[in-house]
Amino acid sequence: MLSVTGLRAAYGPVQVLFDVDFDVAAGSVTTLIGANGAGKTTIMKSVAGLVSATGGTIRFEGRDITRTASHDRVDAGLCLIPEGRLVFPGMTVEQNLRLGAIAPRARAGHSGMLQEVFRRFPRLEERRAQQAGLMSGGEQQMLALGRGLMARPRLILMDEPTLGLAPVMVKQVFETIEELRTAGFTILLAEQNARVALELADRAYLLENGRVALSGPGSDLLGSPEVRRAYLGM
């Protein structure tokens, strides 16, 4: 579904991604793991079109989208749930969700989707008239997730979706991911909670300093002594 080859990206003069290759199969969960600063967020942003690639190609459903504008990528069915929440602080929860469905492909069924999101995150429904900027860190994270779903994406890019969530919520997020996969969504996940992520993942990539160091089925990486030592704290 998504196929990235030779991806390079840089912030000004500093190159952070060096020829990254990976694939995401339709209907699968693919995980990126790696230390701080390895380049996970940068990959996510390149795929979403927020950081422009300085080299390589990104293909989505066979189409080359390397140079496509970010909003066209959303409309093509590719949606980023960014790290650090990025909600619309002055708008209500409901307006935030509504804005999630601004891409043409999502407009039609947005009210049904809204109910769906509220079902998954009852806390959001409780606070639907609350200004997003006044919510707690975790609540904002839920909102970002919900807003991403509103775009009815086929491929969801989740950058650390459990950051700052209480365990009960983390569990729920992983359950949601699981459900989304079952429902036919494709997911690319960057996660520090490496163990759960790897358990869940169909395929995983380990990044080191902007390069893919290791890849394979999630369970393989989970079993790799190197990964266990460096990323799972064992």
Next chain:
Amino acid sequence: MAFLDITGVSKRFGGLMALSDVSLQVEKGEIFGLMGANGAGKTTLFSVIAGHVAPSAGEVVFNGTRLTGLSPSRICRLGLCRTFQIVRPFAGLTVAENLRVAALYGSGRKLSAVEIARVVDAALEAVDLSDRRHLDAAQLTLSGQKRLEIARALATGAQLVMLDEVMAGLNPTEVSAMLATLERLRGDHRLTFVIVEHVIGALMTLSDRILVLDHGECIAFGTPEEIGNHDRVAEVYFG
């Protein structure tokens, strides 16, 4: 009297009771854990203590001084400093400059240039940012900025440091390193910590005692072990 003594603190935001009648005591040299679901009021409590938000009721006494009504900078100079869950680095300054400001102002004393440099180096060392000291803070990754938050709080020379989810975004190996660092800081510098963390392993290992908030109310208090076995906590927090 306890090092940090909070009695009957409440905070109302419009119709929402973010904190109701919270009391707790933190002893010197202790690591005190604060736990609770999202939106339970943990960050709000930090804000009240650090002087960013005025409580609707109750009072906070630190090291024998009543903090209510004092400005955050005053409170910092008394030796109490917090970090921000949603990071606030001095984005346009380098990492080292971020810490220099904290060292210059945090203690309320005039330090010599040599002392400042030492404080900055020590703080960089503690969070393992020495090799990034010349980067602008904006160039750090999110977790790098979280570590900068800790370093900056340390550089103020505070005796009590409140850490708000500084381990979010670290992988388990990095978390263990951070745990070691905090333990060392407590041992070497006799620092006191109040920490909020959803990385439960870390909180359990580190804390001497834990208070659990839910919807602004204290629902449990005790050693990590006691909390781990608490029914109500399991229900609202661990799920």
Next chain:
Amino acid sequence: QDPITIGYSIARTGIYAAAAPSQENPYKLWQTQVNAEGGLELPDGVRRPVEFVSYDDQSNPANTVRIYEKLITQDEVDLLAAPWGTPMHLALAPVLQRFKMPMVGNTAASVQLRNVAPGYIWFPTSAIPDTMGAELAKMMQAEGVQSVALLANELPYSQEFRSFLIPALEEAGIEVMVDESYPPDIKDMTSMLVEVRDAAPDAVVAMTYPSDAFLFAGQAKELGIEAPFVMSLIGPTIDAYRKANGTAVNGVVSSAHWSPEAVDWPKGQAFFDAYVEAFGEEPDALDSALAYMSLEILQQAVAEVGLDPEALREEIASGTFDTINGEVRFDGVQNVVTPTGFVQIQDGKIELVWPEAVKTADYAPKQGW
């Protein structure tokens, strides 16, 4: 032929910029005319072409001071022409004194000018606030005005005029029914004019500057101010004012002491025609006339004594000059010949209606808007 250089500064930008063309156009017209005749005539009969050196003072008197210092010492111009406006003239007086360079002023009027040590600067205008106050009261009395409403812009010239007008009105037994001052950036005069309308005075004297003159005319018309005597201090003599307001402003009285219609001053009509021909609009009866006069004076003085500053100073201070505004002679800094007068818009033309001695038409009460 080595040209004669004349330096001046002008507000091409800034708050006074809109006033600059009324002054600079006559300068250019004069230059064209003089050069067409072969140049500026010197006492020995030699004619040398005229060249201008000018800089933008950005409507800032501090710049004016610097510019004239530069003109005198750096560019070493032969003669000076005046910048626009009272503040500039006032700021310039000490500079001229210091460098002993004579300059005939033009578009400045303030009682304070008399405090300027007489010597190197002169003012051909007779629209000085104190004489004007007395004169206007006299005119209103003569036209049977018994009550008046005063509206005054807060800029210096109009305020100064107001301060002399009020005692003069009192003396003439004219009742002041409304007396309001307003800031220069006023955007709506309705409430003031409602007050005026309700008081229904015989006369309205609006001490305007050009931008609020437009506003005043439009809104007085809207509200149907019915006073037969309506004066708008500065503005009505500008061509655009009449274009924008058409017949509505017929009958509006304004401050000026020149009209092209005056047969006694034949040069006036010639100037008017040449100006219209050159610029496609009518000259401002106040500023344009003054600007042109000041150069006529300079021209005649040069023809008499040449370019030597001291001789020139002597000549300007004591000579008698023949201008589009008739004869001009200075006593101290002021023109003592041209009488203080008022004009009225009649059928879109500027007619001098006061004083008796020079008038080109009879004053006619305003017939609505």
Next chain:
Amino acid sequence: MRGAGMILGVALAVFGAAVPAFGSPYLMGVVFQVAMWIALAQSWSMLSATTGYLSLGHAVFYGVGAYVCVLLTGTIPFELALLAAAAAAALFAALVGMPVLRVRGPYFVILTYGLSELVRHVVMRIESALGSFGRMIFDVPATEVLLWWMVGLAVLATLGAYAIRHSRFGAGLAAIREDEVAAETVGVPVTRLKLLAFIASAAIPGAVGGLALLRTSYFEPAQAFDPVISFTIVTMALVGGTETVRGPILGAVGFALLSELLWSSLPQLYMIVLGVTLIAFILFVPRGLSGLVGRIGRAG
């Protein structure tokens, strides 16, 4: 580099002060003007470059200084009047500073502008109530005396800006620029420092206003509080570059020389060329002249 800058600065000041001995009155005029803009831009940078609070109302301090000076001339020696002008501007800053500095970003930009206009209109109102229609000043000090004073103020402002940047005070202000809440949290007394910076940046413009007034020898509120002054200050400082102390100097000198040049060569077009230059500068030389000089310095 720093040594060279220092020598250059001293040379500039000495040249300025010595101009009356050899220069024409015109050159004196130029130097007076350049020194004035250096003093103003440098003072502005004490607040705006350090804290990021972009003041678009510095004309108010200039105007207050001018007004105080015109009210006092004739009654006390002019040196004292200048001192009073500086003190009045500083006092005014101290009075309004607290509330004004509570807003930031674009709000502060526009608030300072509005405040300056408000004061201008109040002074106009006072003047017309007093029955004063523009005030002339007689017996002003000799031009060279005024020039020396102005050069002195430029030097003073530069030293002040340097001292602020290289002190603990300056570090605190930089923290305020980046994030006020965080600064407060690490012990920076934000409110106090901002107020002090505001006062520091107001005093010299007060004296400058007084001096400029003496040179023009005419006072009218509409001109003393002219917003163009504020705009010019900001422009010069930004074109010069706000990251260093030499920035405002380069900006003032560069700008003054540029307009002097264009003035005579392109009288009709010079404002347009100036506008284009401004735009080009922001787009292509975002760090200002100072950054440019720095780059060349490093490269050479």
Next chain:
Amino acid sequence: MLSGQLLFAALVSGSLYALVALGLNLVYGTLRLLNIAHGDLVMIGAYTAFWAISLLAIPPVVSLVIAAALCALLGWAVYAGLFRRMLARPDLAKRVEANSLILFYGISVILQNLAALAFTSTSRGYQYLDTVITWQCVSMTGNRLLSLGVAAAVCFGTLLFLRFHLFGWSLRAVIQRREAAQVVGVNLNRVQMLTICAGFAVAGVAGVLVSMTEQITPFMGFPFTIVAFVVIIIGGLGNIGAGVLAGFCLGLVETYGIALTSPGYRSILIYGLFVGVLLLRPEGIFTKAVRS
């Protein structure tokens, strides 16, 4: 005091203030640009109307469209030529306030002086619809009535459009948080370009209205810039609807304020109100506080 006459005057100035501010607010809200040249677009609109009627006998009602198109084109040029570049460069976008202030100052200087060069700085004016209509003892000149009608229609039309059209949602998203808007799939470039064009066009329309009653000069624009800033601050920067409301409020305050005190206090009143609002409620009278 409560006469219809005053109310009419207040509405006429209020609607014009609202209109001028609307344009500025669009540009500020979406791009965070401090458009100091906004009033100069009013000037361009005014000259457009003047030349159209004097040279080609095109009435101002038609010029409304021409001026809008002309200014929109200028907006496009400015955006494509300068700001796209600036906003795309992080080092410039970081200090967007300072940079945009200076950029627009440059643009303003250029526009004013180009106009002065092309048209001379002589003031201009023309006569249009200046017959007085009296209705229930309120007298109104035709042109002021027209001005009120057009200004109010454009303001409320824009508000309704933004409320109900999807573009309004995109716009609000960008106003709130650009990065987040991009994430949800808003075409940032298009929204920015269209709003700057719309903002400029609205100013041009205001210029045509102004030209019917005021003198036209190359330097007439700056006061409008100031009024627009006063209005949008009172309403809350970037809050489009509140800005329109604030424009009308300013008209009312000005007219009734003068009526209650004296015209001499007009500017003191307006700037006083403005400074007061900024000090007491910097987020604007009509906006709720937001923690970002």
